[in-house]
Amino acid sequence: MPDSRQGSAASQAYRGYYRDATAAPDLYLCSVMRGTPGGEYHRRFWQPVAYLSELGETPLRVRALGEDLVAFRDRGGRIGALHLHCCHRNSSLEFGFIEERGLRCCYHGRLFDVDGTILDMPGEPQMEKLRAEVSQGAYPTHVFGGVVFVYMGPPERVPVFPVFDRFGLPGEKLVPGSRWRLECNWLQIKENVVDPHHTQILHTIPQRRGMEHFADEFRNFPELTWIETPAGVAYLAARRVGDKIWIRSAEAIGANFHCISSVFETGQQAKRATLPFMSFWTLPIDDENSTTFYVSHIFDSDTMPFDKRRYLEDFGQQPDRPYRDRQWIPGDYEAQVSQGPINPHGSEHLGSLDRGIALFRRHVRRGIEAVERGQDPAGFYIAQQDVPPTIANDYVIPAAEAGIDPDDAAALRAYAERIGRQYYDAPPMAILARELSV
Numbered sequence: 001m002p003d004s005r006q007g008s009a010a011s012q013a014y015r016g017y018y019r020d021a022t023a024a025p026d027l028y029l030c031s032v033m034r035g036t037p038g039g040e041y042h043r044r045f046w047q048p049v050a051y052l053s054e055l056g057e058t059p060l061r062v063r064a065l066g067e068d069l070v071a072f073r074d075r076g077g078r079i080g081a082l083h084l085h086c087c088h089r090n091s092s093l094e095f096g097f098i099e100e101r102g103l104r105c106c107y108h109g110r111l112f113d114v115d116g117t118i119l120d121m122p123g124e125p126q127m128e129k130l131r132a133e134v135s136q137g138a139y140p141t142h143v144f145g146g147v148v149f150v151y152m153g154p155p156e157r158v159p160v161f162p163v164f165d166r167f168g169l170p171g172e173k174l175v176p177g178s179r180w181r182l183e184c185n186w187l188q189i190k191e192n193v194v195d196p197h198h199t200q201i202l203h204t205i206p207q208r209r210g211m212e213h214f215a216d217e218f219r220n221f222p223e224l225t226w227i228e229t230p231a232g233v234a235y236l237a238a239r240r241v242g243d244k245i246w247i248r249s250a251e252a253i254g255a256n257f258h259c260i261s262s263v264f265e266t267g268q269q270a271k272r273a274t275l276p277f278m279s280f281w282t283l284p285i286d287d288e289n290s291t292t293f294y295v296s297h298i299f300d301s302d303t304m305p306f307d308k309r310r311y312l313e314d315f316g317q318q319p320d321r322p323y324r325d326r327q328w329i330p331g332d333y334e335a336q337v338s339q340g341p342i343n344p345h346g347s348e349h350l351g352s353l354d355r356g357i358a359l360f361r362r363h364v365r366r367g368i369e370a371v372e373r374g375q376d377p378a379g380f381y382i383a384q385q386d387v388p389p390t391i392a393n394d395y396v397i398p399a400a401e402a403g404i405d406p407d408d409a410a411a412l413r414a415y416a417e418r419i420g421r422q423y424y425d426a427p428p429m430a431i432l433a434r435e436l437s438v
Protein backbone atom coordinates (compact mmCIF):
# COMPACT_ATOMS: atom_id res chain seq x y z
CA MET A 1 0.00 0.00 0.00
CA PRO A 2 1.43 3.44 -0.85
CA ASP A 3 2.27 5.54 2.16
CA SER A 4 -0.39 8.27 2.28
CA ARG A 5 2.09 10.48 4.06
CA GLN A 6 4.43 10.47 1.07
CA GLY A 7 5.52 13.96 0.11
CA SER A 8 4.77 15.35 3.54
CA ALA A 9 7.18 16.18 6.32
CA ALA A 10 5.73 13.23 8.24
CA SER A 11 7.03 10.88 5.53
CA GLN A 12 10.50 11.93 6.65
CA ALA A 13 9.99 10.68 10.21
CA TYR A 14 12.47 8.19 11.69
CA ARG A 15 14.67 8.01 8.63
CA GLY A 16 17.90 7.45 10.53
CA TYR A 17 18.34 3.93 9.23
CA TYR A 18 18.10 5.10 5.61
CA ARG A 19 20.16 8.21 5.90
CA ASP A 20 23.48 7.85 4.14
CA ALA A 21 26.01 9.87 6.05
CA THR A 22 29.06 8.55 4.25
CA ALA A 23 29.57 11.33 1.71
CA ALA A 24 33.22 11.98 0.95
CA PRO A 25 34.66 15.50 1.11
CA ASP A 26 35.01 17.40 -2.16
CA LEU A 27 38.78 17.51 -2.32
CA TYR A 28 38.79 19.28 -5.68
CA LEU A 29 37.23 22.27 -3.94
CA CYS A 30 38.78 21.87 -0.50
CA SER A 31 42.33 20.55 -0.81
CA VAL A 32 45.23 22.97 -0.49
CA MET A 33 48.07 20.50 -0.72
CA ARG A 34 50.94 20.85 -3.17
CA GLY A 35 50.13 19.39 -6.57
CA THR A 36 46.33 19.39 -6.13
CA PRO A 37 44.16 21.75 -8.21
CA GLY A 38 43.07 23.57 -5.05
CA GLY A 39 46.65 23.71 -3.83
CA GLU A 40 47.69 25.46 -7.04
CA TYR A 41 44.76 27.87 -6.66
CA HIS A 42 45.73 28.88 -3.12
CA ARG A 43 49.31 29.30 -4.24
CA ARG A 44 48.18 32.29 -6.34
CA PHE A 45 47.34 34.38 -3.26
CA TRP A 46 49.41 36.04 -0.56
CA GLN A 47 48.96 33.83 2.49
CA PRO A 48 49.11 35.15 6.07
CA VAL A 49 51.54 33.13 8.18
CA ALA A 50 52.29 35.18 11.31
CA TYR A 51 51.89 38.49 13.02
CA LEU A 52 54.99 40.62 12.72
CA SER A 53 55.10 40.79 16.54
CA GLU A 54 55.65 37.02 16.61
CA LEU A 55 58.97 37.29 14.79
CA GLY A 56 61.49 37.74 17.57
CA GLU A 57 64.93 36.50 18.54
CA THR A 58 64.26 32.93 17.44
CA PRO A 59 62.71 31.66 14.19
CA LEU A 60 59.01 30.86 14.04
CA ARG A 61 57.95 27.48 12.74
CA VAL A 62 54.83 27.76 10.60
CA ARG A 63 52.81 25.47 8.37
CA ALA A 64 51.10 26.82 5.28
CA LEU A 65 49.27 24.94 2.51
CA GLY A 66 50.63 21.70 3.91
CA GLU A 67 54.26 22.88 3.80
CA ASP A 68 56.43 23.29 6.87
CA LEU A 69 58.24 26.61 6.87
CA VAL A 70 60.25 28.83 9.13
CA ALA A 71 59.61 32.56 9.26
CA PHE A 72 62.06 35.04 10.73
CA ARG A 73 63.12 38.65 10.76
CA ASP A 74 66.87 39.03 10.49
CA ARG A 75 68.66 41.63 12.56
CA GLY A 76 68.75 43.86 9.53
CA GLY A 77 64.93 43.87 9.66
CA ARG A 78 64.31 41.76 6.55
CA ILE A 79 61.66 39.05 6.65
CA GLY A 80 62.32 35.55 5.38
CA ALA A 81 60.15 32.46 4.85
CA LEU A 82 62.19 29.34 4.18
CA HIS A 83 61.45 25.65 3.92
CA LEU A 84 61.77 24.22 7.41
CA HIS A 85 64.35 21.55 6.71
CA CYS A 86 67.87 22.66 5.93
CA CYS A 87 69.00 21.84 2.42
CA HIS A 88 72.24 20.40 3.82
CA ARG A 89 71.07 17.46 5.94
CA ASN A 90 67.50 18.36 6.79
CA SER A 91 67.79 19.67 10.33
CA SER A 92 65.00 22.03 11.22
CA LEU A 93 65.76 25.71 10.83
CA GLU A 94 63.42 26.49 13.73
CA PHE A 95 66.54 25.84 15.84
CA GLY A 96 68.67 28.16 13.73
CA PHE A 97 70.29 31.45 14.70
CA ILE A 98 69.07 34.76 13.41
CA GLU A 99 71.95 36.88 12.17
CA GLU A 100 72.44 40.41 10.91
CA ARG A 101 71.78 39.02 7.50
CA GLY A 102 69.84 35.76 7.23
CA LEU A 103 69.30 32.62 9.27
CA ARG A 104 72.04 30.14 10.18
CA CYS A 105 71.34 26.44 10.60
CA CYS A 106 72.21 25.16 14.08
CA TYR A 107 73.80 21.93 12.82
CA HIS A 108 76.69 22.78 10.47
CA GLY A 109 76.13 26.48 10.20
CA ARG A 110 74.97 27.10 6.65
CA LEU A 111 73.73 30.67 6.52
CA PHE A 112 70.70 31.42 4.34
CA ASP A 113 69.61 34.81 3.09
CA VAL A 114 65.89 35.70 3.08
CA ASP A 115 65.71 34.61 -0.56
CA GLY A 116 67.17 31.19 0.28
CA THR A 117 70.58 31.76 -1.29
CA ILE A 118 73.54 30.51 0.71
CA LEU A 119 75.70 33.24 2.25
CA ASP A 120 78.09 31.05 4.18
CA MET A 121 79.13 27.40 4.55
CA PRO A 122 81.66 27.34 7.39
CA GLY A 123 84.81 25.40 6.50
CA GLU A 124 83.50 24.19 3.13
CA PRO A 125 86.28 24.54 0.51
CA GLN A 126 83.78 24.00 -2.31
CA MET A 127 81.52 26.79 -1.08
CA GLU A 128 81.49 28.88 -4.26
CA LYS A 129 80.63 25.90 -6.41
CA LEU A 130 77.95 24.60 -4.03
CA ARG A 131 76.37 28.04 -3.59
CA ALA A 132 75.79 28.19 -7.32
CA GLU A 133 74.13 24.79 -7.36
CA VAL A 134 71.91 24.69 -4.33
CA SER A 135 69.73 26.95 -2.21
CA GLN A 136 67.21 26.73 0.58
CA GLY A 137 63.57 26.83 -0.62
CA ALA A 138 62.30 30.37 0.01
CA TYR A 139 59.17 32.38 -0.66
CA PRO A 140 58.66 36.13 -1.12
CA THR A 141 57.21 37.86 1.93
CA HIS A 142 55.19 40.99 2.49
CA VAL A 143 54.11 42.75 5.67
CA PHE A 144 50.81 44.57 5.87
CA GLY A 145 48.89 45.78 8.94
CA GLY A 146 51.30 43.91 11.20
CA VAL A 147 50.63 40.61 9.43
CA VAL A 148 53.35 38.68 7.58
CA PHE A 149 52.31 37.18 4.25
CA VAL A 150 54.10 34.74 1.94
CA TYR A 151 53.57 34.04 -1.72
CA MET A 152 54.03 30.34 -2.42
CA GLY A 153 53.14 30.33 -6.11
CA PRO A 154 55.24 30.44 -9.28
CA PRO A 155 57.94 33.11 -8.88
CA GLU A 156 57.54 34.11 -12.53
CA ARG A 157 54.18 35.69 -11.74
CA VAL A 158 53.94 37.24 -8.30
CA PRO A 159 50.74 39.23 -7.67
CA VAL A 160 50.72 42.62 -6.03
CA PHE A 161 49.58 42.51 -2.42
CA PRO A 162 46.06 43.93 -2.77
CA VAL A 163 45.64 46.99 -0.58
CA PHE A 164 41.87 47.29 -0.44
CA ASP A 165 40.10 50.62 -0.20
CA ARG A 166 39.23 49.99 3.47
CA PHE A 167 42.87 50.49 4.35
CA GLY A 168 44.42 53.92 4.69
CA LEU A 169 41.24 55.93 5.34
CA PRO A 170 41.78 59.31 7.00
CA GLY A 171 42.40 58.83 10.73
CA GLU A 172 42.34 55.04 10.53
CA LYS A 173 44.68 52.78 12.52
CA LEU A 174 45.04 49.07 11.87
CA VAL A 175 45.63 47.03 15.00
CA PRO A 176 46.75 43.43 14.48
CA GLY A 177 44.41 40.83 15.98
CA SER A 178 44.93 37.43 17.52
CA ARG A 179 45.24 34.00 15.95
CA TRP A 180 42.08 32.01 15.46
CA ARG A 181 43.19 28.44 14.99
CA LEU A 182 40.40 26.21 13.69
CA GLU A 183 40.75 22.47 13.25
CA CYS A 184 38.82 22.41 10.00
CA ASN A 185 39.11 23.06 6.30
CA TRP A 186 39.50 26.68 5.19
CA LEU A 187 36.30 26.64 3.10
CA GLN A 188 34.09 26.25 6.17
CA ILE A 189 35.50 29.47 7.53
CA LYS A 190 35.06 31.52 4.35
CA GLU A 191 31.57 30.21 3.59
CA ASN A 192 30.47 31.54 6.97
CA VAL A 193 31.12 35.09 5.70
CA VAL A 194 28.41 34.92 3.06
CA ASP A 195 26.00 33.10 5.36
CA PRO A 196 24.22 35.96 7.17
CA HIS A 197 21.45 33.49 7.98
CA HIS A 198 23.65 32.23 10.83
CA THR A 199 24.15 35.69 12.29
CA GLN A 200 20.49 35.91 13.32
CA ILE A 201 20.72 32.59 15.13
CA LEU A 202 24.25 31.85 16.32
CA HIS A 203 25.25 35.43 17.08
CA THR A 204 22.08 36.31 18.91
CA ILE A 205 22.45 33.40 21.35
CA PRO A 206 24.65 35.56 23.62
CA GLN A 207 21.91 38.22 24.06
CA ARG A 208 19.23 35.59 24.46
CA ARG A 209 21.32 33.99 27.19
CA GLY A 210 22.15 37.17 29.00
CA MET A 211 25.42 38.27 27.43
CA GLU A 212 25.95 41.48 25.51
CA HIS A 213 27.38 40.99 22.01
CA PHE A 214 26.04 41.89 18.55
CA ALA A 215 23.56 44.79 18.56
CA ASP A 216 19.97 43.79 19.41
CA GLU A 217 18.77 44.89 15.98
CA PHE A 218 20.43 41.76 14.54
CA ARG A 219 17.63 39.72 16.07
CA ASN A 220 15.12 40.85 13.45
CA PHE A 221 15.44 38.38 10.63
CA PRO A 222 16.45 40.29 7.47
CA GLU A 223 15.55 39.74 3.84
CA LEU A 224 18.63 38.23 2.24
CA THR A 225 20.11 38.50 -1.20
CA TRP A 226 23.59 37.96 -2.64
CA ILE A 227 25.64 39.34 -5.47
CA GLU A 228 28.77 38.16 -7.18
CA THR A 229 31.38 40.88 -6.84
CA PRO A 230 34.40 41.37 -9.13
CA ALA A 231 36.46 38.89 -7.13
CA GLY A 232 34.12 37.21 -4.71
CA VAL A 233 30.66 37.14 -3.20
CA ALA A 234 28.77 39.58 -0.98
CA TYR A 235 25.54 39.27 0.93
CA LEU A 236 23.03 42.06 1.38
CA ALA A 237 20.75 41.79 4.40
CA ALA A 238 17.84 44.25 4.41
CA ARG A 239 15.69 45.03 7.43
CA ARG A 240 13.28 47.61 8.60
CA VAL A 241 14.49 49.43 11.74
CA GLY A 242 11.73 51.81 12.86
CA ASP A 243 11.15 54.19 9.95
CA LYS A 244 14.48 53.26 8.33
CA ILE A 245 15.71 50.56 6.02
CA TRP A 246 19.06 49.09 6.97
CA ILE A 247 21.09 47.21 4.37
CA ARG A 248 24.10 45.42 5.72
CA SER A 249 26.67 43.71 3.54
CA ALA A 250 29.87 41.72 4.00
CA GLU A 251 32.17 40.38 1.35
CA ALA A 252 34.52 37.45 0.76
CA ILE A 253 37.22 38.12 -1.85
CA GLY A 254 39.60 35.77 -3.66
CA ALA A 255 40.35 32.68 -1.62
CA ASN A 256 41.29 34.08 1.74
CA PHE A 257 40.15 37.67 2.42
CA HIS A 258 36.95 38.96 3.94
CA CYS A 259 35.80 42.13 5.60
CA ILE A 260 32.95 43.35 7.76
CA SER A 261 31.55 46.55 9.21
CA SER A 262 30.75 46.90 12.90
CA VAL A 263 28.85 44.13 14.66
CA PHE A 264 27.55 46.84 16.99
CA GLU A 265 25.77 48.67 14.16
CA THR A 266 22.11 49.32 15.00
CA GLY A 267 20.83 50.60 11.66
CA GLN A 268 19.14 53.58 13.33
CA GLN A 269 21.09 56.48 11.85
CA ALA A 270 20.78 57.27 8.16
CA LYS A 271 24.12 56.77 6.35
CA ARG A 272 25.44 55.77 2.99
CA ALA A 273 28.70 54.35 4.22
CA THR A 274 30.07 53.14 7.51
CA LEU A 275 33.50 52.57 8.98
CA PRO A 276 35.29 49.32 8.32
CA PHE A 277 35.49 47.20 11.47
CA MET A 278 37.57 44.08 10.88
CA SER A 279 39.44 42.56 7.93
CA PHE A 280 40.50 38.93 7.88
CA TRP A 281 42.85 36.63 6.00
CA THR A 282 42.55 32.90 6.51
CA LEU A 283 45.54 30.62 6.07
CA PRO A 284 44.85 27.02 5.11
CA ILE A 285 47.47 25.27 7.24
CA ASP A 286 46.61 22.01 5.51
CA ASP A 287 43.35 20.36 4.45
CA GLU A 288 42.05 20.01 7.99
CA ASN A 289 43.47 23.03 9.84
CA SER A 290 43.32 26.77 9.32
CA THR A 291 44.34 29.98 11.03
CA THR A 292 42.55 33.27 10.62
CA PHE A 293 44.58 36.45 11.09
CA TYR A 294 42.84 39.80 11.29
CA VAL A 295 43.23 43.51 11.81
CA SER A 296 40.84 45.79 13.69
CA HIS A 297 40.14 49.14 12.03
CA ILE A 298 40.35 51.77 14.75
CA PHE A 299 39.11 55.36 14.54
CA ASP A 300 39.10 58.22 17.03
CA SER A 301 35.31 58.17 16.98
CA ASP A 302 35.21 54.65 18.51
CA THR A 303 33.52 54.77 21.88
CA MET A 304 34.06 51.20 23.11
CA PRO A 305 37.25 50.67 25.16
CA PHE A 306 39.69 48.66 23.06
CA ASP A 307 40.03 45.79 25.56
CA LYS A 308 36.30 45.24 25.62
CA ARG A 309 36.15 45.39 21.85
CA ARG A 310 38.97 42.88 21.48
CA TYR A 311 37.26 40.52 23.93
CA LEU A 312 34.05 40.65 21.90
CA GLU A 313 35.93 40.28 18.60
CA ASP A 314 37.58 37.09 19.85
CA PHE A 315 34.58 35.71 21.70
CA GLY A 316 33.50 32.31 20.38
CA GLN A 317 36.35 32.06 17.88
CA GLN A 318 38.52 29.66 19.89
CA PRO A 319 37.95 26.65 22.20
CA ASP A 320 39.26 28.77 25.09
CA ARG A 321 36.19 28.41 27.32
CA PRO A 322 34.95 25.50 29.44
CA TYR A 323 33.00 22.95 27.39
CA ARG A 324 29.82 23.68 29.31
CA ASP A 325 30.09 27.39 28.41
CA ARG A 326 30.75 26.56 24.78
CA GLN A 327 27.63 24.41 24.73
CA TRP A 328 25.55 27.10 26.41
CA ILE A 329 26.75 29.95 24.19
CA PRO A 330 28.45 28.43 21.14
CA GLY A 331 30.26 30.67 18.68
CA ASP A 332 31.62 30.49 15.15
CA TYR A 333 34.36 28.12 16.33
CA GLU A 334 31.88 25.54 17.61
CA ALA A 335 29.66 25.83 14.51
CA GLN A 336 32.48 25.62 11.97
CA VAL A 337 34.81 23.06 13.51
CA SER A 338 31.91 20.73 14.37
CA GLN A 339 31.05 20.46 10.67
CA GLY A 340 34.00 18.07 10.58
CA PRO A 341 37.64 18.32 9.50
CA ILE A 342 36.41 18.71 5.90
CA ASN A 343 32.67 19.24 5.71
CA PRO A 344 31.25 16.58 3.34
CA HIS A 345 28.95 18.63 1.10
CA GLY A 346 27.12 15.52 -0.07
CA SER A 347 25.60 15.13 3.40
CA GLU A 348 24.21 18.67 3.46
CA HIS A 349 20.67 19.68 2.52
CA LEU A 350 20.79 23.33 1.57
CA GLY A 351 17.83 25.69 1.79
CA SER A 352 16.97 28.89 -0.01
CA LEU A 353 18.95 30.96 2.50
CA ASP A 354 22.15 29.17 1.52
CA ARG A 355 22.55 30.82 -1.86
CA GLY A 356 25.71 32.56 -0.68
CA ILE A 357 27.27 29.17 0.06
CA ALA A 358 26.47 27.93 -3.44
CA LEU A 359 27.79 31.14 -5.02
CA PHE A 360 31.00 31.06 -3.02
CA ARG A 361 31.66 27.42 -3.91
CA ARG A 362 31.09 28.27 -7.55
CA HIS A 363 33.49 31.23 -7.22
CA VAL A 364 36.17 28.93 -5.79
CA ARG A 365 35.53 26.23 -8.39
CA ARG A 366 35.90 28.80 -11.18
CA GLY A 367 39.13 30.03 -9.62
CA ILE A 368 40.56 26.52 -9.46
CA GLU A 369 39.51 25.85 -13.05
CA ALA A 370 41.08 29.12 -14.21
CA VAL A 371 44.40 28.13 -12.65
CA GLU A 372 44.14 24.69 -14.24
CA ARG A 373 43.76 26.44 -17.62
CA GLY A 374 46.84 28.52 -16.93
CA GLN A 375 44.89 31.71 -16.16
CA ASP A 376 44.82 33.94 -13.10
CA PRO A 377 41.95 33.39 -10.65
CA ALA A 378 39.58 36.18 -9.55
CA GLY A 379 41.26 38.10 -6.74
CA PHE A 380 44.75 37.81 -8.28
CA TYR A 381 46.09 41.25 -9.21
CA ILE A 382 49.27 42.18 -10.96
CA ALA A 383 48.78 45.92 -10.34
CA GLN A 384 47.24 47.80 -7.43
CA GLN A 385 45.02 49.85 -9.75
CA ASP A 386 43.19 46.64 -10.71
CA VAL A 387 42.02 46.03 -7.13
CA PRO A 388 38.24 46.66 -7.03
CA PRO A 389 36.38 48.50 -4.26
CA THR A 390 35.16 46.53 -1.27
CA ILE A 391 31.48 46.65 -0.42
CA ALA A 392 31.15 45.49 3.20
CA ASN A 393 28.95 48.29 4.47
CA ASP A 394 25.90 49.48 6.38
CA TYR A 395 23.56 51.62 4.32
CA VAL A 396 20.67 53.16 6.24
CA ILE A 397 17.96 55.23 4.58
CA PRO A 398 14.55 56.52 5.72
CA ALA A 399 11.96 54.17 4.22
CA ALA A 400 10.08 57.14 2.78
CA GLU A 401 13.17 58.18 0.84
CA ALA A 402 13.79 54.68 -0.49
CA GLY A 403 10.35 54.76 -2.10
CA ILE A 404 9.47 51.17 -1.25
CA ASP A 405 7.20 49.49 1.25
CA PRO A 406 9.66 48.34 3.95
CA ASP A 407 7.36 45.46 4.85
CA ASP A 408 7.31 44.07 1.32
CA ALA A 409 9.92 41.30 1.41
CA ALA A 410 10.46 41.08 -2.34
CA ALA A 411 10.73 44.86 -2.68
CA LEU A 412 13.23 44.96 0.15
CA ARG A 413 15.41 42.32 -1.49
CA ALA A 414 15.26 44.01 -4.88
CA TYR A 415 16.14 47.35 -3.30
CA ALA A 416 19.08 45.81 -1.42
CA GLU A 417 20.39 44.26 -4.59
CA ARG A 418 20.12 47.58 -6.39
CA ILE A 419 22.07 49.32 -3.63
CA GLY A 420 24.73 46.59 -3.80
CA ARG A 421 25.20 47.12 -7.53
CA GLN A 422 25.27 50.90 -7.13
CA TYR A 423 28.24 50.49 -4.82
CA TYR A 424 30.36 50.11 -7.93
CA ASP A 425 29.38 53.59 -9.16
CA ALA A 426 29.83 55.14 -5.72
CA PRO A 427 32.01 52.84 -3.59
CA PRO A 428 31.15 53.14 0.11
CA MET A 429 34.80 53.53 1.09
CA ALA A 430 35.24 56.42 -1.36
CA ILE A 431 32.21 58.15 0.19
CA LEU A 432 33.64 57.52 3.62
CA ALA A 433 37.09 58.82 2.66
CA ARG A 434 35.46 62.10 1.57
CA GLU A 435 33.37 62.30 4.76
CA LEU A 436 36.38 61.64 6.96
CA SER A 437 38.59 64.18 5.28
CA VAL A 438 36.24 67.14 5.86
Ligand code: FES
Nearest residue numbers: 086088089105108
Ligand atom coordinates in the same frame (compact mmCIF):
# COMPACT_ATOMS: atom_id res chain seq x y z
S1 FES B 1 71.88 20.37 8.41
FE1 FES B 1 71.89 22.50 8.21
S2 FES B 1 73.95 23.03 7.96
FE2 FES B 1 73.94 20.88 8.12
Ligand SMILES: [Fe+2]
Nearest residue numbers: 192198203332
Ligand atom coordinates in the same frame (compact mmCIF):
# COMPACT_ATOMS: atom_id res chain seq x y z
FE1 LIG C 1 29.76 34.22 12.48
